[in-house]
Amino acid sequence: MADFKRIDDADDLTGKTALVRVDFNVPMNDAGEVSDDTRLRSALGTVQSLSGRGAKVALLAHFGRPKGEVKPELSLRPVAAAFAKVLGAPVAFADDCVGEAASNAIASIQGGGVVLLENTRFKPGETKNNDDLADEMAKLGDIYVNDAFSAAHRAHVSTEGLARRLPAYAGRSMERELDALEKALGQPERPVLAVVGGAKVSSKIDLLKNLVSKVDALVIGGGMANTFLAARGHPVGKSLCEHDLADTCREIEANAKAAGCDIILPQDVVVAKEFAANAENRTCSIGEVADDEMILDAGPQTVGIVTIAMDAAKTLVWNGPLGAFEIEPFDKATVAAAKAAGERAKSGKLIAVAGGGDTVAALNHAGVADDFSFVSTAGGAFLEWMEGKALPGVEALKK
Known part of the structure; x- marks a missing residue:
């Protein structure tokens, strides 16, 4: 299990776009604010490693179960603001996870910048690992990083499909998990x-x-x-x-x-x-x-x-x-x-x-x-x- 690619294996990332799958399926209070930022903090190591190497970091995540429909109450927009506080730096937000809205949002940030794309599960093809959606999403990035072990048992576009289309690496949180599991039952x-x-x-x-x-x-x-x-x-x-x-x-x-x-x-x-x-x-x-x-x-x-x-x-x-x-x-x-x-x-x-x-x-x-x-x-x-x-x-x- 330990024989996987890590972000330290990636070549020069200056000006490249890293599509990073994170677990931002966080609890929210009645005021629509993140009530527990544990999952946001767990993404810091990966985001800071990539941005520190000059990459544009485009975050992919799901939130709730919209079942392929756009549901405003399940938008990730409030999470972008919450992650900005945790990161201590601006986090842009894109109203879509593919297409013009996503590509324009990525183009608007400099190397080292961070943008959160809209809920991947607003797309009906996400959970079906649809090839067309995966092709469209892959156009946005140069490399793919999976930092969401919690979603690794799902063969979705943002967890598996992208990894077959771009150079793919495990993020810091993912590698910690896989290394620990290897020590527990692998070897x-x-x-x-x-x-x-x-x-x-x-x-x-x-x-x-x-x-x-x-x-x-x-x-x-x-x-x-x-x-x-x-x-x-x-x-x-x-x-x-x-x-x-x-x-x-x-x-x-x-x-x-x-x-x-x-x-x-x-x-x-x-x-x-x-x-x-x-x-x-x-x-x-x-x-x-x-x-x-x-x-x-x-x-x-x-x-x-x-x-x-x-x-x-x-x-x-x-x-x-x-x-x-x-x-x-x-x-x-x-x-x-x-x-x-x-x-x-x-x-x-x-x-x-x-x-x-x-x-x-x-x-x-x-x-x-x-x-x-x-x-x-x-x-x-x-x-x-x-x-x-x-x-x-x-x-x-x-x-």
């Missing part, structure tokens, strides 16, 4: 431990099947652990459980055994009779769950087992919480395990890479996101990468 330091949580096995079958052939130990937590426990014959009461996937769980466990991957399931659990904050609860072994109880978290014994597994590992890949971390006190296992991972990563004992929406929220809740080696905010793309799928936007950047 990792072993042993490798994966922690996978979440509500349902059905949403992560491909992920689990891929991981058991790639890692040395796999912790399964959250609601999906209930399905595995039930498949082993343990009572799960009225817990969230996909009983119809028992055979799938047994198949995954058999594959893991054949591959030499140790499956780690909860040995003790926190149960309650209702799913509510601060509900009356108790901790019990996995064989003692009553019919009217539901499993809402892993217990302290399980956290201890997971921590021991971390001590034995050199690399950790984390996706998903160990319990219903959104409500107290069923966040304890996730917080304790996350803190243990963060401490080991911070001290250099563990390479810890995490990703996925719930995962990022859980690590932030535990206050350890900054302690991990790398935390990916690219939900869908990160999950597909963990599933072992080829990402079109990344494949197009390979040497």
